[in-house]
Amino acid sequence: MPGTQEISDSAELFMADGRVIVQNCRPVRDDDQRLIGRLWLYEDVTQERRNAEQLIYLAERDGLTGLYNRRRFEDLLERAVHDANRRHGRCALLLFDLDEFKHLNDHFGHRAGDALLVRVANELSTVVRRNETLARLGGDEFGLLIPDLDDTKGATALAERIVRAIARLPFTFDGRSLRMTASVGIAICPDHATDMAELVAAADVAMYQAKNEGKNGWRIYSGALEDGGLERLGWSDRVERALAQGGFVLHYQGVHAADGRLLYVEGLLRMHDPDSGQLVGPGHFIPPAEKTGRIHDIDCWVVRAAVQQLVACPRLPAVAINVSGRTLADPQFPALVLQTLQELGVEPRRLLIEVTETTAISDMHDANRLLEVIRPAGCRVCLDDFGAGFSSFPYLKHLSADVIKIDGQFVHDIARDRKNQLLVQAMVELAHGFGMTTVAEFVEDATTVEVLRRIGVEAFQGYHFSRPQPDVEELLR
Numbered sequence: 001m002p003g004t005q006e007i008s009d010s011a012e013l014f015m016a017d018g019r020v021i022v023q024n025c026r027p028v029r030d031d032d033q034r035l036i037g038r039l040w041l042y043e044d045v046t047q048e049r050r051n052a053e054q055l056i057y058l059a060e061r062d063g064l065t066g067l068y069n070r071r072r073f074e075d076l077l078e079r080a081v082h083d084a085n086r087r088h089g090r091c092a093l094l095l096f097d098l099d100e101f102k103h104l105n106d107h108f109g110h111r112a113g114d115a116l117l118v119r120v121a122n123e124l125s126t127v128v129r130r131n132e133t134l135a136r137l138g139g140d141e142f143g144l145l146i147p148d149l150d151d152t153k154g155a156t157a158l159a160e161r162i163v164r165a166i167a168r169l170p171f172t173f174d175g176r177s178l179r180m181t182a183s184v185g186i187a188i189c190p191d192h193a194t195d196m197a198e199l200v201a202a203a204d205v206a207m208y209q210a211k212n213e214g215k216n217g218w219r220i221y222s223g224a225l226e227d228g229g230l231e232r233l234g235w236s237d238r239v240e241r242a243l244a245q246g247g248f249v250l251h252y253q254g255v256h257a258a259d260g261r262l263l264y265v266e267g268l269l270r271m272h273d274p275d276s277g278q279l280v281g282p283g284h285f286i287p288p289a290e291k292t293g294r295i296h297d298i299d300c301w302v303v304r305a306a307v308q309q310l311v312a313c314p315r316l317p318a319v320a321i322n323v324s325g326r327t328l329a330d331p332q333f334p335a336l337v338l339q340t341l342q343e344l345g346v347e348p349r350r351l352l353i354e355v356t357e358t359t360a361i362s363d364m365h366d367a368n369r370l371l372e373v374i375r376p377a378g379c380r381v382c383l384d385d386f387g388a389g390f391s392s393f394p395y396l397k398h399l400s401a402d403v404i405k406i407d408g409q410f411v412h413d414i415a416r417d418r419k420n421q422l423l424v425q426a427m428v429e430l431a432h433g434f435g436m437t438t439v440a441e442f443v444e445d446a447t448t449v450e451v452l453r454r455i456g457v458e459a460f461q462g463y464h465f466s467r468p469q470p471d472v473e474e475l476l477r
Contacts, residue, residue, distance in 0.1 A: 065121035073135035092155040094144040096184035101140040159218035181216035254466040264318035299327040320352035334373035348378030408442030
């Protein structure tokens with residue numbers, strides 16, 4: 001006689017060939033709801049599992065080297081600091097970068113730089129132990145976490161191994177033999193700091209000291225800081241307080257057509273210094289914010305502030321905002337931008353994302369990830385400071401931007417400098433060939449406008465048209 005008990009279960013079957021099969025069992029009943037049998041269903045979920053694993057990998061890993069990225073490293077570092085404080089233990093942070101890496105990039109091109117970073121990552125992966133975490137934090141900067149530190153000598157010995165491994169690493173590019181060195185800074189929790197931001201700032205100061213004392217070496221944070229080190233730590237603390245107290249504000253500068261018509265505005269970040277009360281520019285607070293990872297929070301604030309300005313001012317054509325390389329590496333950032341636009345009801349075409357040319361090319365994997373999401377949704381992308389890295393011109397074909405902003409070093413004296421005229425003309429022709437429009441910055445007089453207009457530049461930004469100001473309505477008037 002048929003039973004009446006429930007029969008429903010699910011199980012995963014792992015096949016010898018690597019496939020994953022989900023087995024589901026469901027009860028089968030007659031018209032009187034009596035149990036008369038069971039139905040077995042089998043579903044191959046191998047590809048779905050692989051896709052999920054790949055998404056997790058991409059969210060945690062640096063696209064170039066395969067090491068952990070900054071976002072994942074900061075999560076692990078924060079956990080290690082928390083555990084060290086809770087258990088009265090210790091952990092160590094090592095920050096290091098390659099000495100004179102910028103010179104290598106400028107002289108041999110970014111392809112050589114990328115190849116070197118991959119070699120360094122592979123070499124150092126053999127130096128660290130299983131419980132230690134190595135990450136690429138962006139550019140040529142790396143971080144290494146020792147979660148359970150028994151003795152300070154363990155951290156200094158590891159720093160010495162890193163310095164030696166990089167110094168003896170053979171590297172040949174286009175038939176040239178190159179040698180690189182590194183400077184390492186060490187900070188220990190809780191000896192030098194008890195939270196993540198302070199620990200990062202201390203390690204950064206120690207690395208700064210290693211460079212000042214001749215490079216190709218390491219230094220452990222001593223607390224005996226020179227003026228430069230004190231200044232760096234001080235600004236890290238001010239950034240934290242400004243974030244907590246709403247101390248950031250956007251000023252706006254117009255981008256104009258040759259006849260003065262406003263095309264859009266650029267949002268320029270300023271900070272009310274909690275110590276002095278003065279309004280300060282990004283040169284003071286962006287570098288320490290990038291070191292401590294707070295730049296991501298700042299960039300997210302800028303996105304929301306710019307979109308809110310577009311809501312408050314429907315007549316405003318568009319706002320351009322700058323995005324740091326650190327935030328560019330966050331795979332969730334494009335979705336955050338689009339979610340903010342949708343939440344506040346703003347058309348994506350009214351937001352323009354600016355990324356410096358050197359950042360986009362040095363982190364091309366991250367830049368393309370942003371472009372692939374942002375541009376199809378309707379946002380425009382601008383390569384800022386274009387021409388600053390002239391050897392990177394061939395990479396432009398891999399970056400589908402909409403706007404190129406010509407670096408001001410080629411603009412401010414273009415009316416008198418024939419060489420700069422030729423360089424800008426080459427940039428304009430290249431941009432137009434790729435279907436991009438051009439903007440010139442640092443435009444300060446009518447003569448410069450006329451020269452740039454004849455060359456083919458479409459838009460202009462500078463004191464000749466408008467100065468940065470907090471009131472966007474003034475620009476519209």
